[in-house]
Amino acid sequence: MHLAEGVLPAGQAAVWFVPAAVAVGVGVRGLRTQTKEGRQRKIMIGMVGALVFAISLMPIPVPVAGSVSHPCGTPLAAILLGPWVSTLVAAISLLFQALFFAHGGLSTWGANIVSEGIAGSFVGVGAFLLSRRMGFSLFVCGFLAGFLGDLAVYAVTALELSLGLFGVQQIGREWLILFGSFLPVQGPIALGEALLTGGVLTYVAKVRPDILIHLRVIKHPPEPVTPVTPEGASA
Numbered sequence: 001m002h003l004a005e006g007v008l009p010a011g012q013a014a015v016w017f018v019p020a021a022v023a024v025g026v027g028v029r030g031l032r033t034q035t036k037e038g039r040q041r042k043i044m045i046g047m048v049g050a051l052v053f054a055i056s057l058m059p060i061p062v063p064v065a066g067s068v069s070h071p072c073g074t075p076l077a078a079i080l081l082g083p084w085v086s087t088l089v090a091a092i093s094l095l096f097q098a099l100f101f102a103h104g105g106l107s108t109w110g111a112n113i114v115s116e117g118i119a120g121s122f123v124g125v126g127a128f129l130l131s132r133r134m135g136f137s138l139f140v141c142g143f144l145a146g147f148l149g150d151l152a153v154y155a156v157t158a159l160e161l162s163l164g165l166f167g168v169q170q171i172g173r174e175w176l177i178l179f180g181s182f183l184p185v186q187g188p189i190a191l192g193e194a195l196l197t198g199g200v201l202t203y204v205a206k207v208r209p210d211i212l213i214h215l216r217v218i219k220h221p222p223e224p225v226t227p228v229t230p231e232g233a234s235a
Helices: 010-035 039-055 074-081 083-101 109-133 138-166 171-207 209-214
Strands: 060-062 067-069
Touching: 010 039, 010 083, 010 109, 010 138, 039 074, 039 083, 039 209, 067 171, 074 083, 074 109, 074 138, 074 171, 083 109, 109 138, 138 171, 171 209
Parallel strands: none
Antiparallel strands: 060 067
């Protein structure tokens, strides 16, 4: 999702700033609301922001696509902070990465926000909420959120690249080629992000369920497993 400077035509790069600016604006308003909830919320926002910045700064080149692959962090951020604030966190991370690490570009900042911030956050949290309603465990819900959210980032990146490089002609074919070029590298990374997202949620629910309750991820602590004797009777 770190499209480099000059990869997209100037006109298309500018268009992507429109949805990015709207999402960031809503995220700023959401951030102001959340920071009024107390010190614990502020600490969580800072920790999640640092996590997104760190894990999305580990590039693995994808020469065919002209970009790089790496974990995103926004699916987990969206679960903990909400998708709008997660998009804002991604935007700040992408800006610092472009300015100080030459990782992504300023002209493509809007497009990168749309892919990592909007797509990763909303697909991730959508998968999480839907799977929770279906009754899956917290780990499975986090796993699906991390996996689908991660792949959504690169699906949108492939769309941005195909539009920028080839226009609207044969967009389906070019998108499939570009998205397919990401998959050999991004597939295992998405699996790792899925395990990370599910594992973090499960671990926090076990050792500090009050955090997830405060963040409205879960409504009550998970029920402890009742030990069973060899005869099958409860201990």
